[in-house]
Amino acid sequence: MRVASPRRTIDGxxxxxxxxxxxxxxxxxxxxxxxxxxxxxxxxxxxxSEGSTGAGSSETGVPTTGDPTDPSTGEPAxxxxxxxxxxxxxxxxxxxxxxxxCLSSCALAVCGDGxxxxxxxxxxxxxxxxxxxCVAGCYVASCGDGFTYAGIxxxxxxxKTAGDxxxxxCVIETAMCGDGVLEGDxxxxxxxPDNTDSCLDTCVPYSCGxxxxxxxxxxxxxxxPDxxxxxxDKDGQCLLATCGDGxxxAGEEECDDANQVDTDDCTNACKxxxxxxxIVHAGVELCDDGxxxxxxxxxxxxxxxxxxxxxxxxxxxEFETxxxxxxDPGDGCDxxxxxxxxxxCVGYVELKEADRAVTFNDGPGKITKCDKTAxxxxxxxxxxxxxxxxxxxxxxxxxxxxxxxxMGAYPLPEDGPVxxxxxxxxxxxxxxxxxxxxxxxxGAYYVFQLPTPPDCALRYxxxxx
Numbered sequence: 001m002r003v004a005s006p007r008r009t010i011d012g013x014x015x016x017x018x019x020x021x022x023x024x025x026x027x028x029x030x031x032x033x034x035x036x037x038x039x040x041x042x043x044x045x046x047x048x049s050e051g052s053t054g055a056g057s058s059e060t061g062v063p064t065t066g067d068p069t070d071p072s073t074g075e076p077a078x079x080x081x082x083x084x085x086x087x088x089x090x091x092x093x094x095x096x097x098x099x100x101x102c103l104s105s106c107a108l109a110v111c112g113d114g115x116x117x118x119x120x121x122x123x124x125x126x127x128x129x130x131x132x133x134c135v136a137g138c139y140v141a142s143c144g145d146g147f148t149y150a151g152i153x154x155x156x157x158x159x160k161t162a163g164d165x166x167x168x169x170c171v172i173e174t175a176m177c178g179d180g181v182l183e184g185d186x187x188x189x190x191x192x193p194d195n196t197d198s199c200l201d202t203c204v205p206y207s208c209g210x211x212x213x214x215x216x217x218x219x220x221x222x223x224x225p226d227x228x229x230x231x232x233d234k235d236g237q238c239l240l241a242t243c244g245d246g247x248x249x250a251g252e253e254e255c256d257d258a259n260q261v262d263t264d265d266c267t268n269a270c271k272x273x274x275x276x277x278x279i280v281h282a283g284v285e286l287c288d289d290g291x292x293x294x295x296x297x298x299x300x301x302x303x304x305x306x307x308x309x310x311x312x313x314x315x316x317x318e319f320e321t322x323x324x325x326x327x328d329p330g331d332g333c334d335x336x337x338x339x340x341x342x343x344x345c346v347g348y349v350e351l352k353e354a355d356r357a358v359t360f361n362d363g364p365g366k367i368t369k370c371d372k373t374a375x376x377x378x379x380x381x382x383x384x385x386x387x388x389x390x391x392x393x394x395x396x397x398x399x400x401x402x403x404x405x406x407m408g409a410y411p412l413p414e415d416g417p418v419x420x421x422x423x424x425x426x427x428x429x430x431x432x433x434x435x436x437x438x439x440x441x442x443g444a445y446y447v448f449q450l451p452t453p454p455d456c457a458l459r460y461x462x463x464x465x
Contacts, residue, residue: 080106111138143170177203208238243270275303310337344377344417344449345442351462352381355399358389358463367399371459373450378460380448385462387446392423392430393461400459402426402433413441417449424458433458 069076078086081104083094091102098104098115109117114126121138130136130147141149146158148170155166165183167173175184178201180191188199195201195212206214211223218238220231227247231238234245241249246258253270262268263282273281278290280303287299287306294300296319298307308316313325320337327335334340354360355367380386388406397403402424411418417440423431438449450460 080104111136143168175203177201208233208236213238243268310335339443341442342440344440344447345445348377348379348447349373350381351378351460352384353399354383356380356384356459356462358385358393358397358403358461360399361394361397362399363396364401366396368401368457369399369459370453370456371450372452373460375449375451377447377449379445380462386465387463388422388448389461389463392425395426398459398461401457402455402459403461404453404458405430405461406437406439407431410446411439411441413443415441422450422453422460424453 078084078088080086080089080092081094081096083092085092085106089106090108092106093100093102096104098109099118101109101117103109103113103115107113109115109120111117111121111124112126112128114124116122116124116138122140123134124138125132125134131150133141133149133152135141135145135147139145141147141152143153143156144158144160146156148154148156153170154172156170157164157166160168162168163173163181163183165173165175173183175186177186177189178191178193180189182189186203188205189203190197190199193201195206196215198206198214198217200206200210200212206212206217208218208221209223209225211221213219213221219240221238222229222231225233227233228250230241230249232241232245232247239245241247241252243249243253243256244258244260246256248254248256249270255266255272256270257264257266260268262279263273265273265281267273267277267279271277273279273284275281275285275288276290276292278288280286280288285303288303289295289299289307292299292301292303294305294307296307296316297309299305300307306312308314310320310323311325311327313323315321315323315337321339322333323337324331324333329335329340332340355362355369380388387410388404390406390409392405393403395401395403404422404424407421407423417438420437420439421434422437424433426432433454435451435454437451440447440449448460453459
């Protein structure tokens with residue numbers, strides 16, 4: 001049987017309307033007579049605020065009206081707090097205590113409902129703000145909870161660690177450059193006051209132009225952005241001014257094109273290219289020897305014309321022995337315009353024994369040598385001599401028995417190789433034996449193509465030119 005009010009007065013005793021013992025009593029059959037009708041019990045309609053003898057009760061204090069009903073159904077209306085979980089109620093624990101798990105509105109207790117759930121919540125201010133005295137999870141705000149209590153805390157980083165910018169009392173720590181801890185607005189902190197390393201004593205990284213020279217990475221640092229003085233900023237690196245860095249050093253350079261090309265408008269001495277600087281300005285000058293007065297192998301006036309030189313086809317007798325209009329070797333005139341010698345004039349065997357000289361004669365039976373020259377090209381040299389004699393020497397001369405001498409005159413350079421005959425003198429006959437040779441004038445000397453003599457104790461003699 002439902003009751004209309006949260007509190008009732010029965011037999012002069014003030015009890016909660018939803019007390020279990022009362023509900024049980026109302027449901028017992030012992031409360032009716034033999035006809036089944038209730039006796040001396042009526043429905044209570046009074047609220048606890050009406051008092052124990054208020055209106056609607058008999059003089060004995062027993063309610064005289066029935067439970068309130070739902071007008072639409074005629075059924076008893078649900079009552080929160082009667083201990084019965086009716087439709088639409090999340091819970092009903094039979095009391096109006098808002099500090100347990102079920103509120104007096106029959107809603108489950110949750111953080112943010114405005115009631116402190118005993119044993120589960122430290123506080124509940126009924127809002128979602130985490131900057132007041134009750135934060136998320138219904139905990140009392142405290143330093144280290146990660147939420148900054150407005151007006152109470154200056155910071156809250158969610159920990160109890162000092163030295164990270166927010167101290168143990170949630171007060172902002174003052175950053176100290178040089179303590180080795182990166183904090184606040186510091187960009188670096190290497191724990192030292194050295195301004196020649198990568199982090200300055202102002203806790204900002206070194207940079208070109210900060211006025212401090214990095215001990216390793218900078219050549220200079222004059223603390224200014226002027227790139228025309230002794231220290232320049234080259235792609236963020238402080239370097240000493242040099243020719244070729246791309247900056248014109250005031251008072252030192254006339255130009256600087258940032259390259260190592262010496263033949264363009266600005267030389268590698270950082271001076272403008274001019275005729276007379278001994279550098280051929282590409283596309284502008286034909287030559288430049290620094291003098292440009294038209295001397296041999298030099299340059300003409302104005303750097304526009306070459307002076308006389310090897311290969312121009314005009315033989316300059318002061319410097320050249322030939323000029324065939326090219327610098328190709330092997331064609332008779334070499335790359336320095338000197339007449340090229342034929343192979344036999346450079347690839348020869350030397351004959352220079354002192355006892356080969358026509359003036360050497362030690363008599364019979366002493367030094368007696370035989371040549372084995374094998375038709376190779378030979379050249380006579382001192383102390384023997386430089387040519388072959390053109391008259392018969394006396395026997396036993398030249399370190400042999402029958403000395404050899406050449407018949408005929410010596411050729412000119414332009415004659416090329418010429419044949420000649422060698423005679424060997426013996427016992428009054430100037431030409432007892434003979435053989436053919438070839439002679440060539442090499443300009444400064446002669447060479448001889450000599451076969452092996454026809455018999456032993458025969459030898460080619462040498463004489464002064």
